[in-house]
Structures are given as structure tokens and as C-alpha cells.
Amino acid sequence: MRRAIAVSMSAAGLAVLAAGCTSSATASSSPASSPSSSTSSSSAPAAGTATLKATGSADGQILVDGSGRTLYLFQADTGSTSTCNGACAVAWPPDTTTGTPNSTGLTASLVGTSIRADHATQVTYKGHPLYYFADDSKPGDVNGQGVTAFGGKWYVVSPSGNAITTAPTTPTPAPTQSTGGGGYGY
Secondary structure: OOHHHHHHHHHHHHHHHHHHHOOOOOOOOOOOOOOOOOOOOOOOOOOOOOOOEEEHHHHHHHHEOOOOOOOOEEEOEOOOOOOOOOHHHHHOEEEEOOOOOOOEEOOOHHHEEEOEEEEEEEEEEEEEEOOOOOOOOOOOOOOOOOOEEOOOEEEEEOOOOOEOOOOOOOOOOOOOOOOOOOOOOO
């Protein structure tokens, strides 16, 4: 009996691994309630019911998940169909959900899902599939902003659902007053 369970669990693990290696996707505009498979990257939160909200950043108000992790869109995606699979999905793990995503302080009608090639349900916002960036290690990181990889640019998303493509504005430091004394305050 133990051997049968071990073989079944191994087969299921291989099926999940194989599903993550596909390279095409289909889209659906209706939310699915089937469980999604997790990505192989440890930077994506565990699968469950996704939550979206907005938070302030150097780029302005941006979309984040319920834990404050930054979400990105991929300009190479076509409509709500994800084109990021395989190695791309390792570097840019999709934001997946096991049910209808929740939103706080956002336009609920912009929140949706699409079905990925691996049959996982990916969260979308204004029709854009949403992703994490593997190099964002904590909430508030935006290391993926403006990155060009896997055939397109990656951008943080505004609460209106548009890519924020401008570089953040950095305040100009105030000029320091020089007394001419070489820093000795003469």
C-alpha cells in the first residue's frame, strides 16, 4: 500500500513538473475554481486565492499582491494570453490563484483570470496577465521595472491597469552651501 501511494505521489509530481515546461497558452476570461500548480520558483507566494491592492512606490501607485509583493505585466503578452512559460516563468513567476481573485481599493471589474498553458489560473488586471519578478526578494522591491527579457519589456502596473513606463523621478538633492574653507567652516 505504501509503495502504491509513493508511486502515485511521484507520478503527480512529474506531471506538475512537465506542465511547467510547456510553451503555449490559451486564455479564458472567466474565473476558474480548479487548483493551480505552483511554479518552481521560490519567489512566488504559495498558491491560494489571490488578493490585489495598490501601494505607493517611487513609480507612483502600483499593483501588489496581498503581501505587498510587486506585480508586473509583460508587454509581449497578447491580450489576456500569457506568452511567458518555461524559463521565462521561472524568472517571472505568474501570479496564480485557486479561485476568484480578491481586490482591495481597486476597480473590481478590472480583476480577472486566464488559463495558462500549464492549466494554472493566472490573475489578470485590465486583461494583462500578472507576474512576480524572481529578483524581488521582499515586499516593496521593484527590481523588474523596465527590464527587457524574454522578448519584451516588463513594467509595474498602475491601478488604472496601464503599464508605468516612465522612470521614477528622483528628487534632486539640495545644493550644499560652500564657505570656501575646504569644509573646515572658516
